[in-house]
Amino acid sequence: MRVHVDADICEEHGQCVFAAPDIFDLGDDGLTYAIQVDDTREPEVLAAQSACPVQAIKLTRVGASGM
C-alpha cells in the first residue's frame, strides 16, 4: 500500500510515530515516512491512521492487477 500524509493539515505532534515507529519518523526536518509499505504492515499503518487527530494520513491499496 501507499502512504501519503497531507502536509497541509499535519500538525507534526507525532502520534503516528508512536503507533508505527518503523514507518513514521519525526526529526529536525519534520515528519518523514515510508511511501510504499508492504501489506503485511497494514495493522501498524491503520493504527497510525487512527491515532492521527487530524486525519492527515491517507492510504492507497495497490491491487494485484496493478490498478
Ligand code: SF4
Ligand atoms: S499523527 Fe497525523 S498530524 Fe500527527 S504527525 Fe502524524 S500525520 Fe501528522
